[in-house]
Amino acid sequence: MTAVPSPPTEARGRSGERLALVRDNVLALARLALPMIVSRAGLAALGIADAIMVSRYDPAQFALLSLADGTLGRVSDVFAAFVLGGLILVPRAFGAGDLRACVSIWGRAMLPALGLGALAAALGLAGTPIFHVLGQSDALAGGAGVVAAILGVGKIAALPALGAAVFLEGTRRPAIVAASVVGANVLNVALNAMLIGGFGAIPALGARGSALSTTIVSFVLAGVLVGYAWKAVAVPARRTVARTSVPEHVQHRLGLSSAIVGGIMLSLTASLTVFAGWLGPLALAVLAAAFALNAPVMLLALGIGDATGIRVAEADGADAASVPSGGNSIRPIVFASLLAVLGVSLAFVGLWSGFPRPLATVFTHDPAMRGALATVIPLASVLLVLDGICFVAVSALRALRDIVWPTAIEIATMAALVPLAAYLAFGLAEGVRGLLVATLATAALRAVLLVQRLLLVTNARTRARRAARA
Numbered sequence: 001m002t003a004v005p006s007p008p009t010e011a012r013g014r015s016g017e018r019l020a021l022v023r024d025n026v027l028a029l030a031r032l033a034l035p036m037i038v039s040r041a042g043l044a045a046l047g048i049a050d051a052i053m054v055s056r057y058d059p060a061q062f063a064l065l066s067l068a069d070g071t072l073g074r075v076s077d078v079f080a081a082f083v084l085g086g087l088i089l090v091p092r093a094f095g096a097g098d099l100r101a102c103v104s105i106w107g108r109a110m111l112p113a114l115g116l117g118a119l120a121a122a123l124g125l126a127g128t129p130i131f132h133v134l135g136q137s138d139a140l141a142g143g144a145g146v147v148a149a150i151l152g153v154g155k156i157a158a159l160p161a162l163g164a165a166v167f168l169e170g171t172r173r174p175a176i177v178a179a180s181v182v183g184a185n186v187l188n189v190a191l192n193a194m195l196i197g198g199f200g201a202i203p204a205l206g207a208r209g210s211a212l213s214t215t216i217v218s219f220v221l222a223g224v225l226v227g228y229a230w231k232a233v234a235v236p237a238r239r240t241v242a243r244t245s246v247p248e249h250v251q252h253r254l255g256l257s258s259a260i261v262g263g264i265m266l267s268l269t270a271s272l273t274v275f276a277g278w279l280g281p282l283a284l285a286v287l288a289a290a291f292a293l294n295a296p297v298m299l300l301a302l303g304i305g306d307a308t309g310i311r312v313a314e315a316d317g318a319d320a321a322s323v324p325s326g327g328n329s330i331r332p333i334v335f336a337s338l339l340a341v342l343g344v345s346l347a348f349v350g351l352w353s354g355f356p357r358p359l360a361t362v363f364t365h366d367p368a369m370r371g372a373l374a375t376v377i378p379l380a381s382v383l384l385v386l387d388g389i390c391f392v393a394v395s396a397l398r399a400l401r402d403i404v405w406p407t408a409i410e411i412a413t414m415a416a417l418v419p420l421a422a423y424l425a426f427g428l429a430e431g432v433r434g435l436l437v438a439t440l441a442t443a444a445l446r447a448v449l450l451v452q453r454l455l456l457v458t459n460a461r462t463r464a465r466r467a468a469r470a
Helices: 007-057 059-095 099-125 127-133 138-170 174-195 207-237 248-279 281-320 330-354 356-363 367-399 404-427 431-469
Strands: none
Touching (some): 007 059, 007 138, 007 174, 007 281, 059 127, 059 207, 059 248, 059 281, 059 367, 099 127, 099 207, 127 138, 138 174, 248 404, 248 431, 281 367, 281 431, 330 356, 330 431, 367 431
């Protein structure tokens, strides 16, 4: 006669199963997220290398590059958000075993990518009059206009390259993207070294040389990634049998919502920079340094969030198509991702809070700025936790094709940031600290609302699937 396990034994067994499930999901997330983190860090490194090499050559040339990239370059970020927003449907189709749908989704994104790249190029060519309208001096407008025109041409290739990169990641080929981006960094540094300061018969081009390097690298990267995607995925997909259909309007709606959120958040975030400028040069430098210190850690969180979106989309697609997914249901994936992003961000919060003065010294030797920055670094570090949670929640919700509520939450909380930041910074005379407190308060509200929405959607999805199988 078989003995019936005691309730404590059953409880320990269930607890062990849950721990094993979380462990497996964390490991699966790490395998996917690590090359994606390398890719995102590599893309950021392209801009960092340009900034350092041009700044060391001539600060005046760096001003031209900063003006061009900080204005028209940000418009291109909104265009990229539209192209990439709908590509979250690729891993969903991949999870359902539908390679033809993956290629179809990618193909739909490529035409807008080329069109928006051409629009970015046109804006770049109109850079000089645009900068004049923005009140810049003749010297700045003319110099930055040339840089913007060169960078704009590169966007014709940069947007398709980004689309191909996300498509490859969505079909479980992130390593090739990471390797390509690393190679692009090597090429960019080499070209910068020759074009910025001159080399042999090549004249010194300064910021124009850096922009030309970026444009050349964009075309090379597009050729590598688009070519690999076509050969490795698109051609083999012709031999598969499509099992699902992906409506075109859903893809464009996802892209449009991403572009709207990206544009609004960029414009509202810019208000913090404007407020800091009103507070004075020291306040502006302190705020910029605090956010710059957080930026590398944000890339880690963004990689985890993007990997979460891919895994959730795959699991959702597998469930919808009744394809075995290895037992990786959506809720354990989300729980493991939140656990991972909390672990990473809290580790850096401890580091930032424990060593604020040495970290401030990295940015400046000026005593006034070093002291002011050291006082706000611990406060700014808390953003790492809140933004990390938001990255995971938004990626998971978009993967589940939940669009309206996440978009409304992000816009509403960012809109609340502007008056709150103005009140704390000027009304209560809190300065930079007030700007950061306002950012933290709205980020905390955003994180809570997004996690609540994620729980609501995943619970409803689980109940619906159980009812369908009953």
